[in-house]
Amino acid sequence: MKDAHVYSHYRDAVIGAVIDLAAEHKDIVFLDADLSSCIGSTNFQKAYPDRFFNCGIAEANMVGVAAGLSSMGFTPFIHTFGCFASRRDYDQLFISVGYTHQTVHVIGSDPGITAQYNGGTHMPFEDIALFRQIPGFTIIEPSDGQSLYELTRQVYASGKSSYIRTPRKGIEFRYTPEDKIVLGKGIELSDGQDVAIIATGSLMVSGAVAAADALKEKGINATVIDLHTVRPLDTDLIEKVASRTGHILVCENGRYAGGIGEMIAGYLAERNPVRMSFLNVGERFGEVGNLKYLSDTFGFTAENIARKAEALLK
Amino acid sequence: MDAGLIKDLKDKAFDIRSRTIREIASFGSGHMGGSMSIVELLTYLYYNEMNVDPENPGKDDRDRLVVSKGHSGPAVYATLSTKGFFPESWLETLNQGGTRLPSHCDMTKTPGVDFTGGSLGQGFSAAVGIALGQRLKGYAARTFTIIGDGEAQEGQIYEAAEAAGAWKLSNLFGFLDLNGQQLDGYTKDIIPSMDMKARWESFGWDVHEVENGHDFSCIADAVEKAKTVTDKPHMFIMHTIKSYGYIPGEGIKSNHSMPVTKEQAEAAIEELRKREGR
CATH class of the missing domain: 3.40.50.920 (Rossmann fold)
Known part of the structure; x- marks a missing residue:
């Protein structure tokens, strides 16, 4: 497995994982809602300009577009801050993705108090509770750069929709590429x-x-x-x-x-x-x-x- | 438009309308108004426009239809049954427990339904995603989608309109069923559909008024004209009559969902037969 210690921030590790996956899997596309500079999905855009779509500040539509792309055989990764990725577009996640059995991977950044300077309007405290209500969604919240990289790859391989809860800035490492990190196993x-x-x-x-x-x-x-x-x-x-x-x-x-x-x-x-x-x-x-x-x-x-x-x- | 073709389409529309009325009557009630108002459009799309194959409903490069106003399911199912996507007998299972024909269109249940509708606004965004996917795959295929005028009160419609306009999705053909009514009454008394043509044009769409959405020549003229515009998504403002063809529901306020007995259904079909000179 790749050594994720090459990454300096969580955002680099999660987007790096998607970029690496996209090299192997042509079905992967990326959608962002005007926060691509924040998460670094601009790097995905540079690598695969034809497979990147900035949907603007319209999260509900982004989820619906992702659902439509999934029904066409694509596997969308989408990103916005965790508060918008859960509360703002919830019925779209529930119906257009969950109920229709589509596969969409939702990267929700800045979970809980890690939203820091964006403050109370931007702090998702209930995102996990919301995603838990949608049958079929996997939810991950990795604790270091290596596991974030690996588990992002594993949720794609699972073929099931997922919520990837991660901070953007800073990074810690507690695991190495040799450690066994398995989706679903604490x-x-x-x-x-x-x-x-x-x-x-x-x-x-x-x-x-x-x-x-x-x-x-x-x-x-x-x-x-x-x-x-x-x-x-x-x-x-x-x-x-x-x-x-x-x-x-x-x-x-x-x-x-x-x-x-x-x-x-x-x-x-x-x-x-x-x-x-x-x-x-x-x-x-x-x-x-x-x-x-x-x-x-x-x-x-x-x-x-x-x-x-x-x-x-x- | 060729007179023979128009007659054939009218015959199909009568068949689809009759099946829809009987289907709703088999359950005892249903979304009559919004089903009836799109019968000519469904007939036109399935019998004169869309590249679909009931023998191979999952063909990846087919044209697709998203009925975002998913409560029109009964008319969609009647149409799909005439095309042979499933037996006509399924229509009698509408809304029964375990049915594959639920009140609102559901892609996980019904052969030939390309995306789930019903939570209003959502199917329209999915249609944008599907059209985008067709373009990414290099298909010549098109995505057709139907929204309601009541549905056009949802904010999501305009998020999707902006994106489709920005991405110049010329393979996306949207139809606004402007029947002037919504569940609680007339749109003019609730939230009026103000200046729809200007509204859609402002989002970068190629917009066509279809002055009579129940006239095949009007529909054909607009669709053919739209095909010459190759750098914009297309919106057809379909001036329709809610419950058109289910005569007991025409011109009344409460025709969104109606109770219908089997006797009333047969009487209504007979009344329509006479009106159409059949």
Whole structure:
């Protein structure tokens, strides 16, 4: 597998994956809604000018056009900010893509508080909940550049529509090309017996890893799960860590209602109820600020994750 | 237009109209008004224009039709049955549980339906995508699409209109069924369809007024004229009458969806037969 460490930003990794796929697969086309400079789909346009379409600031139509192209045998990747990719064009995603069994890959950028300076109007907290309502959609939120590259390739290979939730700027790496990254299979970053911290996306997974280190100093051994594939849920792994630890903390950069924590809680309630706790945005709207300010404001810090994990054990 | 061809098309339209009325009556009610208003257009497209093959409905380089005003499904199904896409007996299953002929056109259910309509505005965007896909594949194929005047109140219609105009999709043929009525009443009393010709021209479309959308010569003249314009998508403003040909529904406000018994259906077909001198 290609080494994604060549990329300097998440946006380069996700668009790089689509460009590499497009070299092999002539069915791939790319649609953007006047945010191509933000995600770097301009690079796709340079590589394949005849297969790129800027639909302008008209997200609902972009989704419909993508659905029509899919019905003609093309596989569209489309991009806009996650808030518009979910809330703004939802009925089009539901009916023109989901209900009609078309295949469209939706890249929603700047999830949750990573929208930072664009502020509350641009923060998707409920995007995962919305995509979870559409039968057949795969949802991924990779936590590093390598897994973002690999999983983007894998959702294409799956042939099913997907929502790819990713920040644009900055990049972290926790995996190498040799690591096994499989769509639908979460990754155990540590295997402590006391509590499991399940997280998605770079912000929360990195926070969970740091929290686990802090907990270890207090004699608490945590399992950390990088749940890069939100849907379909890796139920084998969830059951395993529930049985192992009996305590699960779910950390998500979004809202509880319809989100990842509620999904896992619902699954376990039927089979193996365990004590659970949840870190999310609660009932708040977003607001403007840098990531440090927003992380502190919403409690998305390693310290708070560790505190919540510790409280769960009391 | 050749007189023999016009007669043949009129005969087909009568058959399609009769089948549609009986189909709706088999369920007991349905979207009569918007089905009846597009019967001549469907007849023209399927019997004089579109390159489709009921024996090979999935042929990739075929012409395609997206009925974005998907509630006209009953007329679409009647037309497809006359073409042999499926047996006429299917029409009696309209809206029954497990049917392949649901109220609104559904590509996952019905052979010959090229895209799902019904959530108004959405089929039109898909038609733009299909026309774009045909061009990308280098096909000579065309995409036809039908929208309603009520549907043209949806904002998505204009997002799609802008894109199709910008991309100069000359293989896209749109038909606006300007029957002047929507579910709650007359469009003039709700949101009037103001200056549709100027509106579509402003989006970069080649626009044609079809003064009588139930007259095959009028439709043919406009379509043939449009074919000479090769750098714009085409919009035909079809002046039609809601419920045209289902005489009990003509000229009344509440003809969007109507209850129809089998006896009423046969009486209406007989009344139409007399009016048309058959």
